[in-house]
Amino acid sequence: MSIVGPETRLGSLPGAQQLEPHPGLAGGPIYLDYNATTPVDPRALDAALPYLTTHFGNPSSSHHYAERPRQAVARAREQLAALLAARPQEIVFTGGGSEADTLAIRGAALAQPRRQIITQPSEHPAVLQACASLEADGFAVTHLPLDRHGRVRPADLQAVISERTALVSIAYGNSETGTLQPIAELAAIAHAHGALLHTDAAQAVAKVPVDVTRLGVDLLTVVGHKMYAPKGVGALYVRSGVELAPLIHGGGQESGLRAGTENVAFIAALGAAAEIARQELPDSAVRLAGLRDLLQHELERLLPGLITLNGPPGERLPGTLNVSIDGIAHLGARRLLAAIPGVAAATGSACHEGVDAPSPVLLAMGLPAERAISALRLTLGRWSTEPEIRHAAQLIAAQVTRLHAGDVAP
Template sequence: MNVYLDYSATTPIKPEVLEAMMPFLTQQYGNPSSLHSFGRESRKAVDNARDQIAKTLNASPDEIFFTGGGSEADNWAIKGTAYALKSKGRHIITTAIEHHAVLHACEYLEKEGFQVTYLPVDENGLISLDDLKNAIKSDTILISVMYANNEIGTIQPIEEIGRIAREHRVLFHTDAVQAYGHLEMDTKNLPVDMISISAHKLYGPKGVGALYLRKGVRIHNLIHGGGQEKKKRAGTENIAGIVGFGKAAELAYIDVETHDQRLTALRDDLKNQLMEAIPYTRLNGHPERRLCNNVNLSFEFIEGESMLLSLDMVGIGASSGSACTSGSLDPSHVLLAIGLSHEIAHGSLRLTLGDMTTQEEIDYVVKQLPPIVQRLRDMSPLYEQVKEGNR
């Protein structure tokens, strides 16, 4: 059996999405900027996709700007705001557990003379609203806090953060790449100025995303060139990708509640069975305020990479809390931020479910994972000490 449990990394394209894309990969190839009928067909398709996405956010279509993905949307929101408002201030607030698209953009701006405050999180991955209030200064121009964490699934109090930002007249951006498609987002009531989203996290194609930019918010362009996207994001549009994004977004929000209930039940079953079957295991992330499809567990006395390879050998695709960067193994910055030691962070596993996940697949993982963990622990000197009562 082959079981894919890495939906937070990417999702397969749904058949309905591919069907919507196909004409724009074959017959309807006009440039949307062209005035002839071929171009007008493409322009109509882009406008329709913009409408589809706007409806899911209860936004106006002219507040949706297509990008090459979530990372570009994050970079645009952060750098665009920084350069647009640098005469007003140079202070930005974010968190220690953001996606690297946000963290590295902020690190870049620090080299450009901006000051960045990285808010800590508690053991469940939540920021403190008091910490946020205390961090705001007279020259703070932007707060960027992710909607839900891509590793541990914790959902931040976005509405409360937005209210604080509004009270202090500070722009608020949220990276909602993981949350979009799972959580309702009503921009008419949600005090957020910019939202980053991506197609390939909700059964759409890779290489296309969008930035919701509230009317009246002015940020500098990230990409310069032609006059596409109302002269805010240059480059000939990825028509097929945009059409696929629009269809995927529409499908995702047909019945979010039923969808989330099904995944929550499977998630909790997987989590409960594994934690009962495997001792010295901890759940990472908030026990309740978490994405419906996310299970992140740490297993003491083993390394996540060995676990991933062993799971792959029995047909299970998952991801680890550890990441390989530049040839050296570093534990996840998210897991370290919630207080895990390097050793425990290295033994972490992220299992993320999706629309194609079945109960049969959950049962298969529950059967395969415990003996894998036991076999790896049997090779660990630290685990030997535990068995002998010396730890």
């Protein structure tokens, strides 16, 4: 995928950032934690506001006040379907990514007699815990190994899949390293054995092109707050003909798969975010890949011989950089970041932040604990700029240099 390759440079970008500064970032540290959550795009907010103020009706009602909310939900379904190259009726709106993952995994498993689930250890906790819940219900759960770049090898899936396999669940893009998985190959293997393929695409949608037909997936998770929509809204793509057991029972909304009155405002925002992403890809991916590579190169220039890339140099998300810094293992990357108030970043998934322990994702890739605990996850997004990236690299490098000199300790 050329848009995320290591050869991408800032000079190849389509143009300078045209957006106004985001009010949520004004006066704060440089934000390099876009994989944890994104600021709500003002254009998505504008799409939501009418359904928080004027158009308050229940879209399931049959009178005048339901018309605009019902139209908004339908339009958002069309907008998200267009981004995914899906059909509108294949989009199920949910309350977020964890719900979508759980609906996909438990819903698919409980709708058929097969009793094996296959996944891999670097999945989001929503996937791993959904699989664990099925294991408690008597299902067999198999975890595939990862190579040194965090990829699943299709041959490893081929070796363990069987006619007992109900579902294979492999995330498209990893939130820590940005590793992109060979989803199309994995889906073909799953289908050859009569199994379904689910991918948690929370980190990939709106960052790289996602075409559900080309990927061959049966189920795909979308998360609003990873793509500049609000928290508390997501979606699950469900290929036509795939049967799921619903998790939430009630009034029959979302084709009977997700009961509950629709969150019209947030759904409208998600639809707008999808439309923005569809219009701006692939230029946005090229721009972010250039900034990501610039950040890596600046760190390597300022800290020669101390920076090691974690994950593949090519097939990864355009805005994700994971690097280990030699010589800080005794302190840990989390304490290093705490000593750099001018940068807001992370050492791994937000679900694991606050823990002084090596990243489970990096350990699953075979990295030594010393290298894993010295890793920074630096993730960029729509409001990242070249001056910010250069300044962030300087702030990080200055603190590391002081630590190596023994002048200060975080």
